[in-house]
Amino acid sequence: MSASYPSLLASTQRFRLGRPQRLTVTPDGRRVFFLRSRGPEDPVRCLWQLDLETGAERLLCDPFELASTAPALSAQERARRERARDQGAGIVAYGFDQDVRVIACTVGEELHLVGMRTGTVTPLPARTPLTDASISPDGAFVAYVHDGELRLIGTDGGGDRALATPEGDAITYGLAEHVAAESMERQRGYWWSPGGDRLAVARVDNGPVGTWYLSDPTQPEAPPTAHRYPAAGTDNALVTLWVYGVGGERVEVDFGWDDYEYLVDVVWDQHGLLAVLQNRPQTVLRTVAVDPENGQVSTLAETRDPAWTQIVPGVPVRTSAGALIATADLEDTRHLTVDGKPVTPAGLQVFEVHGVDGETVLFAASDEPTERHLWTWSPADGLSRVTDTPGIHSGIRTSGTTVINSATLDGHAVTVNGVTAGGVPGGGVTAGGRTVKDLSATSPVVPLVNLLQIGERALRTAVLFPTGWQGESLPVLMDPYGGPAGQRAVADRDPYYASQWFADQGFAVIIADGRGTPGRGPRWERTIHGDRSTFLLEDQIDALYGVAALHPALDLTRVAIRGWSAGGYLAALAVLRRPDVFHAAVAGAPVTDLLLYDTHWEERFLGDPRTDPIPYENGSLIGDAPRLSRPLMLIHGLRDDNVYPVHTLRLSAALLAAGRPHTVLPLPGGSHMPPGVDLLTPELIFIKDALHIA
Incomplete structure (x- = not known):
């Protein structure tokens, strides 16, 4: 295997650069807009249009042609991109008015307009650096x-003015607070009304939240950066919702619920303003209708669960007729519901609602956890x-045009269906549909993935062997994630590039999704x-032994484990608590002290540590330091503001105090x-040395 492959993997962002992303469809269903860089190692995204009648692509905005004077990213924008896991450059985001006359796009941290009739790109004299720009539906303001x-600034370039000004340094308007962006999948902090005359705006008071600091030891002259970080068991930000008119008049929304602590989402559609609220224990999820005139609310729907209520992306949303689309966990199935009634069968687990087109709901669901398919539901x-x-598979749908984003074991493709050759929206499907060009690199490593169901719990497990393997004895590398935020054993090539590279170095690589991972139903998740720690470890061990029973050539005297974030925690947990099974570990960005991670995430699974600290003590790794008897490498970015470097440093300090040698690889400037x-x-060098592999 070429020694340059790991560098190629990094420079292409795992072969994702050059792919179309952030696709939208115009209201008439005839055009698709998207962002895409010019090639497989180019991170600078350009704005493109695909004409569905002709199949022609048109470059609308090229950052290289703009005379940008923006400095290095501001701390605010760096934090936003970190929450969104955005490593790209160039055009950050874009949006168009309801008549698609103009597109507003953010290039770096500057604002530009694309005139659709003239094709010209002009800068708007907005204050910089800026973040999260959004054009009004009527096209009058950004x-x-x-x-x-x-x-607000007029799309004619005039009238730049403040709509909501913070009353203090700890207050922001229009931004998502840390836990909303990191743990609730809410990246926005304001929402336009359909008519463009008002906005719902989140006011965030970070005053109660503790301040943490990050610094880069390689730049001792630079001051540390302050962050408001709500660690488990500490105070959250105070979040309120206000309705502003574009003229500046405002009214505060009175949610009238003493237990409300989290603003989960806001939806403003043709039927009115909705807000989704959650209490601190996350046992109640409430959807309310808001009267924008006086701020009064009424409850539309409510979900309760003694463990936690699950936030599902894309809901609530309403059809053109006003039916409320949501989900409900009933009899171990996450159902799609319409006005509270389930419309999907038992066993079909809903992952996400991608949108509503008239009365048709487009959503992702599956009865097989390794797959995720697109479905539609309509009354007719x-x-x-x-x-x-x-x-x-994921997608979007507008006026009968469906854009399907497919990631399979054979590769990746974006196709568009639903427009006739004559361009009539909703008139049928073109032969084979349109395909959006993909300019990403082809990997020289082709993952050879075996998807299995292992053991009595049918653990979904991916196994990869060296290319051309003939059955000789192999050491084992476990390569899990294991956390509730996602799956690794899926029918998608993307997650396996690094795993196959390790396999081609002479390992059997095993990736198992255990209890708590998505896709197996509410009971499995809860x-x-x-x-978390007990089941995480049990399931990885069961997967290891189950695969070894199928392939006796696996050498169980040489087993390593690697992972990042939740996978890093799992890797460190494995060698600390089960050194009889795991003989070496690489733990990247691990959470080692559960009290040092955020409120919304940790308290969802372990409760409030102020009430019961025992689950946190049982799951944390610092106290396990004296037990280390196997080689352990810890890797951490020194500017990680999600899992702070304190996690690795405290574990390392405890290991040193216990006289346990270990390896620490710091990443100056590295994030999560x-x-x-x-x-x-x-x-690879560390693992081979630890397992005594020549």
């Missing part, structure tokens, strides 16, 4: 956030499956309530996202 202040046609090829450098080679 709202944006500068220094925590929500501002009932339930229909859109995709069939095993893989992870098994870990109160105790995978760095753009080769980490695979040092990991």
Whole structure:
């Protein structure tokens, strides 16, 4: 295997650069807009249009042609991108008015307009640096956030002014607070009304939240950066919702619920304003209708669960007729509901609602956890499956035009269906549909993935062997994630590039999704309530032994484990508590002290540590330091503001105090996202040395 492959993997962002992303469809269903860089190692995204009648692509905005004077990213924008896991450059976001006359796009932290009739790109004199710009539906204004202040500027370039100004340094308007963006999948802090005359605006008071600091030891002259970080068991930000008119008049929304602590989402559609609230224990999820005139609310729907209520992306949303689309966990199935009534069968687990087109709901669901398919439901046609090829499929739909983003074991493709050759929206499907060009690189490593169901719990498990393997004895590398935020054993090629590279270095690589991971139903997800560590470890061991029973050539005297974030925690947990099974570990960005991670995430699974600290003590790794008897490498970005470097440093300090040798690989300037450098080679050298592999 070429020694340059790990560097290629990093420079192409795992072969994702050059792919179309952030696709939208115009209201008439005839055009698709998207962002895409110019090539496989180019991170600078351009704005493109695909004409569905002709199949022609048109470049609308090229950042290289703009005379940008923006400095290095501001701390506010760096934090936003970290929450969104955005490593790209160039155009950050874009949006168009309801008549698609103009597109507002953010290039770096500057604002530009694309005139659709003239094709010209002009800068708007908005204050910089700015973040999260959004054009009003009527095309009159662009709202944006500068220094925590929500501002409006006319699309004619005039009238730049403050709409909502912070009353203090700890207050922001129009931004999502840390836990909303990191743990609730809410990246926005303001929402336009359909008419463009008002906005719902989140006011965030971070005053109660503790201040943490990050500094880069390689730049001792630079001051540390302060962050408001709500660690488990501490105070959250105070979040309120206000309705502003574009003239500046405002009214506060009175949620009238003493237990409300989290603003989960806001939806403003043709039927009115909705807000979704959650209490601190996350046992109640409430959807309320808001009267924008006086701020009064009424409850539309409520979900309760003694463990936690699950936030599902894309809901609530309403159809054109006003039916409320949501989900409900009933009899171990996450159902799609319409006005509270389930419309999907038992066993079909809903992952996400991608949107509503008239009365048709487009959503992702599956009865097989390794796959995720697109489905539609409508009153007229009932339930229909859109995709069939095993893989992870997502999409959008407008005026009968459906854009399907498919990731399978054979590769990645974006196709568009639903427009006739004559361009009539909703008139049928073109022969084979349109395909959006993909300019990403082809990997020289082709993952050879075996998807299995292992053991009595049918653990979904992926196994990869060296290319051309003939059955000789192999050491084992476990390569899990294991956390509730996602799956690794899926019918999608993308997660396996690094795994196959390790396999080609002479390992059997095993990736198992245990209890708590998505896709297996509410009961499976909530098994870990109160105790994640026990089940995490049990399931990895069961997967290891189950695969070894099928392949006796696996050498169980040489087993290593690697992982990042939740996978890093799992890797460190494995060698600390089960050194009889795991003989070496590489733990990247691990959470080692559960009290040092955020409120919304940790308290969902383990409760409030102020009430019961025992689950946190049982799951944390610091106290296990004296037990280390196997080689352990810890890797951490020194500017990680999600899992702070304190996690690795405290574990390292405890290991040193216990006289336990270990390896620490610090990443100066590194965040929680995978760095753009080769980490695979040092990991490989460490693992081979630890397992005594020549």
